[in-house]
Amino acid sequence: MSAHHPNQFALLGQRRFAPFFWTQFLGAANDNVFKFAFTLMVTYQLQLSWLSPQMAGLVIGALFILPFVLFSATSGQLADKYDKARLMRWVKSLEIAIMALAAAGFHATHVPTLLACVCLMGLHSTLFGPVKYAYLPQQLNERELTGGNGMVEMGTFVAILLGQLAGGVLVDTPVVGPQHVACACLGLAVLGRLTAQAIPASPSTDPALKINWNPVTETWRNLKLARGQLAVFRSLLGISWMWFFGAVFLANFPAFAKEVLHGGPQVASLLLAVFSVGIGIGSLLCELLSRRHVEIGLVPLGAIGMSVFAIDLYFASTGLPPAEGLSVAAFLAQPAHWRVLADLALLALFAGLYSVPMYALIQLRAVPTHRARIIAANNILNALFMIASSVIAGALLGAGLSIPQVFLVVGIANVLVGIYIFLIVPEYLLRFVAFVLSRIAYRFKITHDERIPVSGAAVLVCNHVSFVDAVLLMAASPRPIRFLMDHQIFRIPVLGWLFRLAKAIPVAPQKTDPATYEAAFSTARAVLQDGELVCIFPEGAITRDGTLQPFKGGVMKLVDGMPGVPVIPMALGNLWGSFFSRVEGGKAMVKPLRRGIWSPVSLTVGPAMAAATVTPEDLRERVADLLTSATPAR
Incomplete structure (x- = not known):
């Protein structure tokens, strides 16, 4: 509106x-x-x-x-x-x-x-x-x-x-x-x-x-x-x-x-x-x-x-x-x-x-x-x-x-x-969890959510700060999103079950498990061909110090040969230091109410980029700029 x-x-x-x-x-x-x-x-x-x-x-x-x-x-x-x-x-x-x-x-x-x-x-x-x-x-x-x-x-x-x-x-x-x-x-x-x-x-x-x-x-x-x-x-x-x-x-x-x-x-x-x-x-x-x-x-x-x-x-x-x-x-x-x-x-x-x-x-x-x-x-x-x-x-x-x-x-x-x-139909339950988390656990401010397309395929690219990044992105999107996620996250109680319900796509490092790596990208490309949304966290893992890590080349593999699919950079802000992020020796989810209830976090969505022009370095720079301009909810 x-x-x-x-x-x-x-x-x-x-x-x-x-x-x-x-x-x-x-x-x-x-x-x-x-x-x-x-x-x-x-x-x-x-x-x-x-x-x-x-x-x-x-x-x-x-x-x-x-x-x-x-x-x-x-x-x-x-x-x-x-x-x-x-x-x-x-x-x-x-x-x-x-x-x-x-x-x-x-x-x-x-x-x-x-x-x-x-x-x-x-x-x-x-x-x-x-x-x-x-x-x-x-x-x-x-x-x-x-x-x-x-x-x-x-x-x-x-x-x-x-x-x-x-x-x-x-x-x-x-x-x-x-x-x-x-x-x-x-x-x-x-x-x-x-x-x-x-x-x-x-x-x-x-x-x-x-x-x-x-x-x-x-x-x-x-x-x-x-x-x-x-x-x-x-x-x-x-x-x-x-x-x-x-x-x-x-x-x-x-x-x-x-x-x-x-x-x-x-x-x-x-x-x-x-x-x-x-x-x-x-x-x-x-x-x-x-x-x-x-x-x-x-x-x-x-x-x-x-x-x-x-x-x-x-x-x-x-x-x-x-x-x-x-x-x-x-x-x-x-x-x-x-x-x-x-x-x-x-x-x-x-x-x-x-x-x-x-x-x-x-x-x-x-x-x-x-x-x-x-x-x-x-x-x-x-x-x-x-x-x-x-x-x-x-x-x-x-x-x-x-x-x-x-x-x-x-x-x-x-x-x-x-x-x-x-x-x-687990989408109802998933959206409910996302609704509760984004409105009760956090004060979630979204800037330029109209840039997330309501129809057609697109690749969403976001920084990776916490174990609930995907849930917050679900809350921001008017449509279901298929996430490429580290296969190890599926072992976490409750969250692993939740991401299975969301049909998240498990991906492993190419060097340690090439079969899982190839299968993940094959599945993600099929999802894009069906006109759906795919989200990838190109840092490859949740940050351990709150800073934006180098972006890997998974995005390039995902959009290779698909020039018509837009790539949309996004930035989650102010999640570092919350219960679901890694702090204090690299551990997450160890101190409830670390930042209280209803703490402010933000998502800023950037303009779409043509797949043919995307590079990991340019994407990282775009996400970094979005983080700089982001303002959390008050």
Whole structure:
């Protein structure tokens, strides 16, 4: 993000984002005004023999989700084939037609018509979803993507909250409530179409695509397509699990408020408000904590928080004193209830930290020509996981578990799911370690990190000061890095395991182990040919006196015959004398807190050099100059 746009809120002043943001905001609000008002009308105002109040919410929810399962694959193809702005305008025009039909249904109190509109609004959201998430990476750069997703996530949950509150108030108006809802829904649809008109063009990424109208075969094809990129596919599963997790809480808020917290309907609305605000705050925090990069190290942090506060919610809501239909004021007057609200808010906040980086990762790494179809696959999985959530939560309640016990089970299950995801895709765990080290153990200031390319091959060259240099470089890079590292470092407990997870390439001196030496450079060159980043520490070993050692010729061997690969010099500053560096007789990691906690260190990234012009002496001089100009964090 440029200096002219210092944070994610500045995007609201730009045409490439603001019209899109308000279009999706108004659409989410309209969905919830309509659905919530209709649900309350069927539950409290109508007496239908064929649709009981107990079943109304379930039927309406199922009808809304059904199109996601049936038509997400088709919608993903449409979003890849056509201009996304044009498609969004078409979808918003469809919304006006649906809401016009719904207005007639409200006016005549014709429930079958309104049920049909629920399904049609589900179709509207199904068509809009892939376009929404595929539009962002076309309009925002890598440094803006996390903030943009955070704004969208925050806006969606605020729109859900406001929509449900407005729907409840409007439908409760005596005599004319349904007519007020009809006018509000139609008005929101028209406003959404007007804002969509201002969305800038977002060209097709695959105009030659032939639409496969068979939803079954195309759904299967999309899932296979997503599986082709392991990190992307695991992120799809991770997001779907988040919706499973969140759906358990959202679906049980009314019963939880009534049966466990002894509150009235307003208390259930308060729980929804607290949850929505928590999600919004967590989503907005992602940009700040990630330093405007796609920082998937936040995902394990989010998973930990989700489990901790879901489990604590069980203990906080157990053994509350009996009461009857507490108002919001009476509910808030009891100190024990504040712990429940804090758990809900923090659980939701960490869910925001968990989901936003995953969405950004999918957008950044999915093949652009197939991006919308992969997001459509995510919508299918989300729908299936939410259906499974309802079935499993219902089975647990039917087996005699209380609602707090269901929350406890889900919190524990989240621990197991997190461990599974982070072990099969270790990049999440590695980024988490790098995130913690660079923000807690050190104050890590990065200068010119925009010089690290977000795509394409490059060789990163850095001085070698400590045993955690590689971890700090992971924290600085928006992409995974493959490190050429001394084979002996793999023998160090914990660090050796960590570097194996990072797929670091072991290298030995040519004189002592020529086979390992040649294999290392062969592997590194193959990595570069695949368009990835490789980092080498040309001093060959960690410095023993804090000074920059002579650079060896490994860089020359690495870039030989690869003139198009840039070489990027970097300098780590102020690490000498820390716990992880060699001091006091050449020993490292022998005196904890040697420099305290949160000591300042720095990384300065220099301009890229053409491979053809690189020499070890010139590279060393460039790194030395960067060290001289480096200033640590304060």
